[in-house]
Amino acid sequence: MVLARRMLSLPTYRLPYVIEYLGGSIDDHHNPLADARAVVDVVGRLAVANGASSLDELTRSAGVQVGWMARGIYKGSVAISRGGDSRLVQPALNLNADADGYLFGRVVVFTGTLMSMIRQIAWEECARIGATAEKDTTKRTNVLVVGDINPAVLRPGSNVTGRTRRAFELQAGGQKIEVMTEDDFLRCLSGKPLAGAEALLSEVI
Incomplete structure (x- = not known):
């Protein structure tokens, strides 16, 4: 969602809308596995559209810091404000x-x-x-x-x-x-x- 908001201009950033806008589809929205696969598809399509060859390259170009998880810790991805x-x-x-x-x-x-x-x-x-x-x-x-x-x-x-x-x-x-x-x-x-x-x-x- 953070990448989509930074890289696309859409009326809504709900997963089904974003994936459809990028030319993909999701068959069983809210099914955890289907949603996870759709997210991977979104990131892949954003990378292709922006000529990025890795997640790190994509997030740097979009101005996004990737989050991480560990036991008892959750840090979500954030958009990095410039200025x-x-x-x-x-x-x-x-x-x-x-x-x-x-x-x-x-x-x-x-x-x-x-x-x-x-x-x-x-x-x-x-x-x-x-x-x-x-x-x-x-x-x-x-x-x-x-x-x-x-x-x-x-x-x-x-x-x-x-x-x-x-x-x-x-x-x-x-x-x-x-x-x-x-x-x-x-x-x-x-x-x-x-x-x-x-x-x-x-x-x-």
Whole structure:
């Protein structure tokens, strides 16, 4: 998914759509073996399309750091941002965005490293669904998306990012700021309902 988001421009990055776009197919989506084979096919087709002869060459060209697993440890693949937040460009809001979308009309701030996309793409995805992304947590902020931060550490006195700390301060002053994981954010982009997004700051305050 990280490679597809970096290398393709698609309306959705669900596995069946990506594999079909690249000229392949998947017969039994959600079957673990079928999904695994489809992922291998996607990576192979991306490599061929970009003239890469190895996974390492493909990920370097796409600006992606491959994740890894060990006993009790999982580090997902991440898109490597070049230049950080300083080069972010505010995209134009989609005037035809669904007004009933969960994030429509909201001001979103990201903190931590996103696994699925670089920050600029996250901003563009916000604009696509009618939300405004901003760099810093302010009195306008009402959604904070946490990337590779363990939600369990989001409590007063914890060693958290400056954006999260500022969110605590605003929350204490009565501002409503919803905190959601990257997975929740991706569900919002796909138009999927949230069973109850994580209002973690509200709970700890």
